[in-house]
Amino acid sequence: MAAGSARYVRYILIAFFVLAVFYFVSDSSNPVRVNPELLKPGGTTAEQHKATPGKDAQTPVNPHHDGADHTATKEKPKTPKVGANLDPAEYPLAMTPNDPGFNDLNTGIAEGPRVNATFVTLARNSDVWEIAESIRQVEDRFNRRYGYDWVFLNDQEFDETFKKVTTSLCSGKTHYGLIAKEHWSFPPHIDQEKAKKVREDMKERKIIYGDSISYRHMCRFESGFFFRQPLMMNYEYYWRVEPSVKLFCDIHYDPFRFMHENGKKYSFVLSLYEYIETIPTLWDSVKKFMKNHPEHIAEDNSMGFLSDDGGETYNKCHFWSNFEIGSLEWLRSKAYTDYFESLDQDGGFFYERWGDAPVHSIAAALMLPKEQIHFFNDIAYWHVPFTHCPTGEKLRMDLKCHCNPKDNFDWKGYSCMFPPILHFKKDILLTC
Ligand SMILES: Nc1nc2c(ncn2[C@@H]2O[C@H](COP(=O)(O)OP(=O)(O)OP(=O)(O)O)[C@@H](O)[C@H]2O)c(=O)[nH]1
Numbered sequence: 001m002a003a004g005s006a007r008y009v010r011y012i013l014i015a016f017f018v019l020a021v022f023y024f025v026s027d028s029s030n031p032v033r034v035n036p037e038l039l040k041p042g043g044t045t046a047e048q049h050k051a052t053p054g055k056d057a058q059t060p061v062n063p064h065h066d067g068a069d070h071t072a073t074k075e076k077p078k079t080p081k082v083g084a085n086l087d088p089a090e091y092p093l094a095m096t097p098n099d100p101g102f103n104d105l106n107t108g109i110a111e112g113p114r115v116n117a118t119f120v121t122l123a124r125n126s127d128v129w130e131i132a133e134s135i136r137q138v139e140d141r142f143n144r145r146y147g148y149d150w151v152f153l154n155d156q157e158f159d160e161t162f163k164k165v166t167t168s169l170c171s172g173k174t175h176y177g178l179i180a181k182e183h184w185s186f187p188p189h190i191d192q193e194k195a196k197k198v199r200e201d202m203k204e205r206k207i208i209y210g211d212s213i214s215y216r217h218m219c220r221f222e223s224g225f226f227f228r229q230p231l232m233m234n235y236e237y238y239w240r241v242e243p244s245v246k247l248f249c250d251i252h253y254d255p256f257r258f259m260h261e262n263g264k265k266y267s268f269v270l271s272l273y274e275y276i277e278t279i280p281t282l283w284d285s286v287k288k289f290m291k292n293h294p295e296h297i298a299e300d301n302s303m304g305f306l307s308d309d310g311g312e313t314y315n316k317c318h319f320w321s322n323f324e325i326g327s328l329e330w331l332r333s334k335a336y337t338d339y340f341e342s343l344d345q346d347g348g349f350f351y352e353r354w355g356d357a358p359v360h361s362i363a364a365a366l367m368l369p370k371e372q373i374h375f376f377n378d379i380a381y382w383h384v385p386f387t388h389c390p391t392g393e394k395l396r397m398d399l400k401c402h403c404n405p406k407d408n409f410d411w412k413g414y415s416c417m418f419p420p421i422l423h424f425k426k427d428i429l430l431t432c
């Protein structure tokens with residue numbers, strides 16, 4: 001009896017020992033801890049994460065282990081450096097199937113120069129799985145061959161899960177920025193009581209996001225501040241990506257290079273009418289700005305896209321800004337910042353619910369010559385609830401698109417490309 005129970009004790013001790021060894025091995029091969037570098041405010045990068053192994057207090061037992069979490073800091077493939085002395089003429093963009101390089105989608109990293117550009121996403125920690133979906137699409141259809149950086153911005157600190165998941169999906173470097181309070185709050189000239197009454201009234205009238213404060217901060221931030229965040233100051237071009245968007249076709253050339261080499265400053269894939277309830281006095285503000293700053297209005301502008309009566313009234317047409325590839329230098333110009341400042345003073349981000357889409361679009365249409373605005377017909381895109389699916393069956397086949405052309409929104413009544421309206425044809429299509 002005594003011998004029997006000693007045997008049980010031995011079994012239990014052995015089992016305990018095996019479990020302890022197992023726990024130790026699995027823990028040291030996959031340490032889960034927070035790198036203090038990532039907790040510093042004001043923006044951190046995955047590069048910093050990688051650059052500070054060993055400073056970590058919990059140095060693992062395995063001497064070959066650098067202490068970094070490799071799901072978040074895997075070696076990125078080598079891409080040509082921005083500013084490397086590569087002649088664009090030697091690496092022509094593959095715009096059509098007959099161009100050299102068009103079929104090189106599976107030959108690894110694309111050759112040729114890189115533009116000083118980044119993807120940019122504003123998101124909450126809770127958006128992590130929705131942005132993961134978007135990143136995967138952008139990487140699969142384009143960026144895996146180019147390795148452009150990705151900047152993530154948030155009004156609160158990004159958490160470890162968000163950083164780990166997004167860094168593991170991005171082929172380029174990832175950077176995480178915390179938005180300063182002044183860029184995400186009520187400016188002092190806003191009358192809080194008046195703003196509150198507006199929200200209550202809009203709630204009663206069931207205007208979408210009409211009672212939301214955070215949505216208003218978001219729209220004001222995207223209108224006036226994203227392009228001057230410290231992390232964004234490192235770039236000249238941006239491509240905005242929102243959570244839960246889709247890309248339906250392969251992208252065979254670098255749209256950043258297309259923008260840069262053709263002098264484009266703003267681009268879009270979808271255009272539609274804004275809900276007038278959210279912007280009743282926006283056009284009055286714009287007219288005031290035009291009167292005060294005639295020097296900022298481009299001679300060869302696209303007023304015809306915005307107005308059917310030569311500028312007297314706004315026809316509500318705008319480019320859908322959840323997709324944008326554009327010039328940060330333009331947004332940081334005196335013209336654009338004067339424009340934003342003037343609109344912001346008028347208070348419509350809070351006394352109404354001005355969206356960044358009409359704000360950006362009106363700026364582009366009035367202050368850029370029309371040949372600097374580009375419609376990317378070949379970038380197929382979805383953000384709930386609208387689709388841009390390229391016209392032309394051959395193009396869709398060549399680009400291996402998986403969108404249903406019947407879903408294409410361009411020629412539906414609510415689109416600003418709708419033929420009877422002809423804004424698009426008059427002012428934009430001719431310049432593509
Ligand atoms: N950090 C942060 N990001 C936000 C907040 N609200 C919205 N965003 C982001 O701002 C962008 C636009 O917000 P959305 O909620 O997508 O607004 P929308 O596209 O007009 O409406 P949806 O149809 O809901 O997509 C997205 O990238 C969001 O992740 C917020 O309060 N904080």
Ligand SMILES: *[C@@H]1O[C@H](CO)[C@@H](O)[C@H](O)[C@H]1NC(C)=O
Pocket residue numbers: 082083116233234235236
């Ligand atoms: C990229 O652009 C930014 C902003 O203009 C500039 O400060 C930076 O030096 C540029 N980087 C390169 C490599 O040219």
Ligand SMILES: [Mg+2]
Pocket residue numbers: 242243322383
């Ligand atoms: Mg959205």
